[in-house]
Amino acid sequence: MTTLPIGLLLGALVCLIVFLGRAEAQPFGEQCLDNFEKGKEDFVLDTDDSVKYGATFIIKPKVESTNDCIRSCCKDPNCNVAFMENGSGDGMIKSCFLFDCLYKQKYVCRFVRKKGFLNYIRDAVYESDLATKNLPGEVDHPPEANGGPDRVVQPQESLTLNGNESKDDHDNVTYQWQLVSGNTSAVIEKTFQYG
Incomplete structure (x- = not known):
């Protein structure tokens, strides 16, 4: 008869441990x-x-x-x-x-x-x-344009600026590139790439 109360006591103890763990x-x-x-x-x-x-x-x-x-x-x-x-x-x-x-x-x-x-x-x-x-506010900060790594291009070589690494806090999706300095005889062709 002593095994029954011990079994009940152990069962109650297990239930208590599970309950306390969840609590x-x-x-x-x-x-x-x-x-x-x-x-x-x-x-x-x-x-x-x-x-x-x-x-x-x-x-x-x-x-x-x-x-x-x-x-x-x-x-x-x-x-x-x-x-x-x-x-x-x-x-x-x-x-x-x-x-x-x-x-x-x-x-x-x-x-x-x-x-x-x-x-x-x-x-x-x-x-x-x-x-x-x-945390940025509602101010629209200027976009950061990144056309890729700096490269020296020889005459008759072409270079594509894609803007994939450019960023903007208001999700601009297009960038327009223009020659700011360098040889003004460079030919700039517009292409469209959607990603």
Whole structure:
């Protein structure tokens, strides 16, 4: 008869441990979400510039909701920015990217306007005013034109400037190139390339 009460006691203990484990998970998730500030809608991290200045890509977790993306960031002590592409439903996302945007105690991430993206910044970073200085406002900044690496072209050689690495915070899609300096006898032909 003593094995029955011991078995019941062990079963109750297992149930209690499982229950407490789930009870702990819920507050962590809610507490975690409270540690992030939602950034401006329709802005995405400019990963090239941000990494160039010292930001670190952490991981692209396979999650499907905004809250799960933020919770993934909470699990990594270096994560302070989570950005994601909106999905089809409310709170659903297509992709999630986690970054450490601090380099030598300086916030180095830059954002550009792009529809369909969300970003969340850890409160400690957001409130320190490090992050908000780098969030673009409604001002339209001039585009950055980049036609490719500098090259010296000999007579009878051709060179194509494509603008693939050019950037603009308001999503310009075309660039017009003109000769600013150099041999004025250069022939410039317009071509159209859509990407």
